[in-house]
Amino acid sequence: MRLYSATASPFARKVRVCLLELGLSDQVELLDAASTPIAPSDVLILQNPLGKIPCLVGADGAALYDSRVITRYLNDLVDGDLYPSGPQLWDTLTLEATTDGMMEAAVLMVYEKRVRPEEKVYNVWIEAQWDKISRSLDAIESGWIGHLDGPLDMAQIGAGVVLEYLDFRHGDRDWRKGRYGLTRWQTEFAKRVVMEKTQPV
Numbered sequence: 001m002r003l004y005s006a007t008a009s010p011f012a013r014k015v016r017v018c019l020l021e022l023g024l025s026d027q028v029e030l031l032d033a034a035s036t037p038i039a040p041s042d043v044l045i046l047q048n049p050l051g052k053i054p055c056l057v058g059a060d061g062a063a064l065y066d067s068r069v070i071t072r073y074l075n076d077l078v079d080g081d082l083y084p085s086g087p088q089l090w091d092t093l094t095l096e097a098t099t100d101g102m103m104e105a106a107v108l109m110v111y112e113k114r115v116r117p118e119e120k121v122y123n124v125w126i127e128a129q130w131d132k133i134s135r136s137l138d139a140i141e142s143g144w145i146g147h148l149d150g151p152l153d154m155a156q157i158g159a160g161v162v163l164e165y166l167d168f169r170h171g172d173r174d175w176r177k178g179r180y181g182l183t184r185w186q187t188e189f190a191k192r193v194v195m196e197k198t199q200p201v
């Protein structure tokens with residue numbers, strides 16, 4: 001299998017962590033296909049018309065995207081535990097969707113400054129994206145620490161990845177301020193070998 005990816009992409013990092021956790025990384029060749037909304041990679045758009053990474057291409061040539069589809073596929077492939085069966089699945093999927101939404105807002109904030117001409121950057125819009133992230137951080141702090149402390153699942157991986165992405169791209173926003181539970185959890189989660197091996201560059 002081939003994974004179109006980029007080391008700085010949090011969505012691609014989620015998949016790389018998932019591959020390592022499931023013991024599948026030897027079966028996947030990583031191909032760099034960094035893209036922006038106005039400059040999609042030529043090779044990538046042949047596989048994913050949206051021009052977004054990550055995109056997984058199987059031995060049969062079929063492409064899978066987006067990140068949540070890929071991680072569920074990989075988990076099914078080896079009958080893994082990253083998506084629980086039974087009613088807990090809905091919690092995992094909801095927290096995963098929350099962390100994906102945070103990633104999306106954080107990436108859009110980067111694009112607004114990097115991709116748009118300087119005179120067109122809309123700061124109100126950037127702050128509205130940060131508000132989504134900040135509200136989600138508060139919701140996780142108040143309602144999801146018990147889940148984060150439970151058995152490893154894809155929602156935890158999403159949380160670990162997005163929090164490090166906030167440090168990587170939006171460190172000046174200080175997401176840890178007043179969020180002691182999340183700070184404690186992230187400090188421990190960041191020590192996992194798979195997190196150390198997949199640091200964004």
Ligand SMILES: N[C@@H](CCC(=O)N[C@@H](CS)C(=O)NCC(=O)O)C(=O)O
Binds near residue numbers: 038053
């Ligand atoms: N919902 C998608 C989001 C993927 C995404 O936005 N990837 C970014 C890189 S971090 C990208 O490829 N952006 C290019 C674009 O928006 O055209 C997923 O979960 O895979």
